[in-house]
Amino acid sequence: MSTDEAPIALDTLSEALQSDNLKQIRYMLNKGMRPVEVAHLLEKTPPRERRIVWNLLNPEIEGEVLQHLGEDIQAEIVSDLDAAEILAMTESLDVDDLADILQQLPNTVMQEMLQNMDLQNRQRVEAVLSYPDDTAGGLMNTDTVTIRPDITVETALRYLRRHSEIPDSTDSIFVVSRKRNALIGVLPITRLLISDPQMLVREIMKTENDHAIPADLPEREVARIFEQRDLISAPVINEDRQLLGRITIDDVVDVIREDADHSLMSMAGLDEDEDTFAPVLKTSRRRAVWLGINLITAFLASAVIGLFEATIDQVVALAVLMPIVASMGGIAGSQTLTLVIRGQALGHIERHNIGWLFNRELIVSIINGSLWAVVVAAIAVLWFQDMTIGIVIAMAIVINLVAGAMAGSLLPLTLKQAGIDPALAGGVLLTTITDVVGFFAFLGLATFFYG
Known part of the structure; x- marks a missing residue:
């Protein structure tokens, strides 16, 4: 179902709710729509019907739907859940999306969720939470693919094939030093694929520093860099040039949209995440x-x-x-x-x-x-x-x-x-x-x- 068909879905949903045809609604939500479309539908639905719709979602898609909702509606939904339920719902989300949701929770619930995570995930989330959410550090995802500069192209390709899952929007691999994990260069996957297998990574990588984004850079500046340089992803570094994570184009699109919403809503003194159907x-x-x-x-x-x-x-x-x-x-x-x-x-x-x-x-x-x-x-x-x-x-x-x-x-x-x-x-x-x-x-x- 496309976004253009959402009005029809809302009409169908209203008719099904009035007739208590929950089986039809459940099928439509879990089989006929993508998570982002369900989120859009929830934002167009008054509070009583919204709660019914949410309760009909399959648990495996709840987290994906949640990440596409505005902050007001996120807070409304998670307010009725305990830390274990929220953790189970969001375990498949990217670190940056999970960090955004955590920031909507009371501090005690957030700390309980962090304590219940495994060590690696907790460290990743805490790394993102340590930066303001309107900076590059707050936007970044810690899922990155890194290689050393002294390996051959053939070895690098073998390494990529062994990866069980390459992160979405991965157009480049980051080349880092062995000791400090400092960013040395960026290697586009297209260049990796067409290079001589016996060449070393350091011979084909890009060493210019233009693509590296400081972790404390404001998100608006990040969006401007992506726009001006036509980037799909970019590495995020600290003051010592240590690689912290990466920002992808989908995160930047969210920033641009939120900035536009903020400018429009602020003219009337409203929050950009204002729920259209708030009480x-x-x-x-x-x-x-x-x-x-x-x-x-x-x-x-x-x-x-x-x-x-x-x-x-x-x-x-x-x-x-x-x-x-x-x-x-x-x-x-x-x-x-x-x-x-x-x-x-x-x-x-x-x-x-x-x-x-x-x-x-x-x-x-x-x-x-x-x-x-x-x-x-x-x-x-x-x-x-x-x-x-x-x-x-x-x-x-x-x-x-x-x-x-x-x-x-x-x-x-x-x-x-x-x-x-x-x-x-x-x-x-x-x-x-x-x-x-x-x-x-x-x-x-x-x-x-x-x-």
């Missing part, structure tokens, strides 16, 4: 904080309006036109803000080009501000038969568009330097600035002209 109270609690922050900024904008209450009472047209000024500035600022945040994510913005970008956005805001100021002023004059109101709103629009461009350019840079996620806080601060500046400019100019 009412849980959803309300998460959103209440963000609404509270927005309420504070709304009161600030209202306070500015309150300063000019007398002017608004005198010229009623001001109350009608105020939202236009704030909206124009907000949209212009959002365009710049989105562009700069994207530039930061792609690594396009650096210290040497910030000035050029700021000047460009400033000039664009002046041009667009002047253009639309004339349009809005003309409409306002025709509407209210008042030339003064046209002059006031034209000047206010230019001022607010310039303020929006300046805020949109500088806010992401300032927030990033302060260690605050620009995608999360930038929108709220920008709206506050454009509302306050827009109202203050419009009403302040009106007070001056209408005195």
Whole structure:
């Protein structure tokens, strides 16, 4: 079954649940769908039906399904299980996927699971857990194929044939030193296959260091390296160049997807792993904080309006036109803000080009501000038969568009330097600035002209 057929599967599932046809559901889940499709189906299913579906899965695929679920749903499922059940469910997973799931568990459960693992697996998982989950060390899988530089190609091929199972996405073998397990080079399997069997590995391996990724490198930088160099896998090393593990393209795809989700959801103050069908109270609690922050900024904008209450009472047209000024500035600022945040994510913005970008956005805001100021002023004059109101709103629009461009350019840079996620806080601060500046400019100019 393809992902495109998932809506049909959900309809079939709903009909089967309503008719209590559990046999049909069990067959569909365990025989007709891949684990990733089951995970997608679970994420589209309300909580009550989700629990029923999960209980119908065969134990041997539960771990694979679990690894494809969002963190919220993972936490919901494993919260009802003990350490032994979780360990049995996840024993076939890659180390990096297992580490991700462990981080969703209470510390006591995680420690119990680690104690119940065999020594080798525990050491591998602890190696991944020792790094933050948003770094190369947190992404890596410790399953690697390594060889020594002083063996022949024929010996290396014999060694590969003896491997009971070569890890997925293995496009290269890592060449390491005998004593320190330090990375010396990378040997693509394609090169290994076409080389003279009597040649030594050191003669055909790649020795450039470009593909080695430091364990503490942020995951966003890892994704950029994979994109720029078209990598399928890359070795992860520590500061002594000791090989720790490898990162594969499937891990990087997850990073790119999560980063995109994070940017989108953060604009609304939500978590990228937010469960679409989370319970009412849980959803309300998460959103209440963000609404509270927005309420504070709304009161600030209202306070500015309150300063000019007398002017608004005198010229009623001001109350009608105020939202236009704030909206124009907000949209212009959002365009710049989105562009700069994207530039930061792609690594396009650096210290040497910030000035050029700021000047460009400033000039664009002046041009667009002047253009639309004339349009809005003309409409306002025709509407209210008042030339003064046209002059006031034209000047206010230019001022607010310039303020929006300046805020949109500088806010992401300032927030990033302060260690605050620009995608999360930038929108709220920008709206506050454009509302306050827009109202203050419009009403302040009106007070001056209408005195």
